[in-house]
Amino acid sequence: MNAPQSDPTKDMAVKAAMQDTVTGALIAFDLRMSQQGPAFIVWGSGVAPTPPNPGGVKTNNYYYSLTRIHTSGEITIGSEVIPVEGLTWMDHEYGLFGTSGHPVKWFLQDLQLDNGVHISNSVTFPNAPPQLNTPVKSGATIQFPDGTTYFDGNCTLTPVGRTWPAPNSGGTFFLEFKLEIPSFEASFTVTSLMDDQAFTLPPLLGVGDNYEGIAKAVGTFCGAEVRGTAWNEQQP
Numbered sequence: 001m002n003a004p005q006s007d008p009t010k011d012m013a014v015k016a017a018m019q020d021t022v023t024g025a026l027i028a029f030d031l032r033m034s035q036q037g038p039a040f041i042v043w044g045s046g047v048a049p050t051p052p053n054p055g056g057v058k059t060n061n062y063y064y065s066l067t068r069i070h071t072s073g074e075i076t077i078g079s080e081v082i083p084v085e086g087l088t089w090m091d092h093e094y095g096l097f098g099t100s101g102h103p104v105k106w107f108l109q110d111l112q113l114d115n116g117v118h119i120s121n122s123v124t125f126p127n128a129p130p131q132l133n134t135p136v137k138s139g140a141t142i143q144f145p146d147g148t149t150y151f152d153g154n155c156t157l158t159p160v161g162r163t164w165p166a167p168n169s170g171g172t173f174f175l176e177f178k179l180e181i182p183s184f185e186a187s188f189t190v191t192s193l194m195d196d197q198a199f200t201l202p203p204l205l206g207v208g209d210n211y212e213g214i215a216k217a218v219g220t221f222c223g224a225e226v227r228g229t230a231w232n233e234q235q236p
Contacts, residue, residue: 010035010066014073023078031073033088038147040065042120043139045151047095057095066090067110067118067143087112089231105129105235107138107157109177109190111217113228116145121179123157129236132159132174140181156180164195166209171236173198173211179219188219190230197232210235 014031042063043050053059072085089110098104105125112118123138130136138157143149161176175192197213215230 010069012069025078026076028076029073030076031071031084033069033071035066035069037068037145038143040067040118040120040141040143041149042093042141043151044141044149060095061093061097062095063091063093065092065110065120067112087229089118103235106233107136107159107174107177108231108233109157109179109215109217110231110233111188111190111228112230113217113221113226115221115224115226117221117226118143119181121155121157121181129234130159132163134158138179140179142181142184150183152181152183154182160189161191162195166211166236167196167198168200169209169236171209173209173234173236175213175232177232184221185223186219186221188217190215190217190232192232 012033014029014033017026017028019026042065046062046064048061048063067089069088069090071088075082075084089112105128106122107129108120108122110118110120119140119142121138121140123136135156135158138155139151139153140155141149141151156179158178159174159176160178161174164173164175166173175195177190179188179190180186192213192215194213198209198211200209211232211234213232215232216227217230218227220226
């Protein structure tokens with residue numbers, strides 16, 4: 001499915017600070033961010049289900065991302081100033097996505113490959129997620145550098161490799177996934193770059209720990225070797 005074509009330029013400035021709870025160090029961000037090229041329309045339509053239900057945001061989930069944000073600036077940790085520069089990814093998701101009484105469980109992997117292709121793959125679970133080495137059907141949105149976008153709902157995602165225990169909920173986080181997209185002769189291994197990347201969400205959401213982890217991707221796309229930066233997100 002081809003997404004609507006557009007070519008927005010989004011400029012942002014981020015100035016923020018927080019304090020490390022363990023060391024007390026102040027961590028400050030001073031970043032300039034500019035999206036170049038088209039937005040990334042998740043599922044090719046930006047709404048789930050497609051076609052959408054009546055009722056707008058009360059009955060549907062809307063989702064687009066800016067995945068070609070050129071970022072530069074500084075991150076300060078205590079007295080250390082670190083210049084940074086790179087390509088970043090920002091999601092914007094809104095509408096219905098479970099409730100506190102019936103929370104959604106999910107796996108998600110975002111990939112920014114060195115051939116310019118960007119991919120977002122996800123799967124949701126009505127109950128418990130699968131076990132290690134158990135493949136599940138997933139759906140991937142694939143965007144080429146010119147903005148041409150496709151959605152493939154017949155992908156396969158398998159948690160493999162090491163795991164890490166969720167610190168508060170008692171669940172299990174998977175640190176490595178195998179993603180297969182047959183329509184593009186694509187196969188990737190997505191591996192977290194560090195174990196402890198869990199966030200404890202407010203109890204009112206009823207979901208416990210959430211894993212939001214930087215990762216790397218290595219594999220093949222259209223028969224050629226590729227690699228890139230990635231994101232490993234999961235709610236067990």
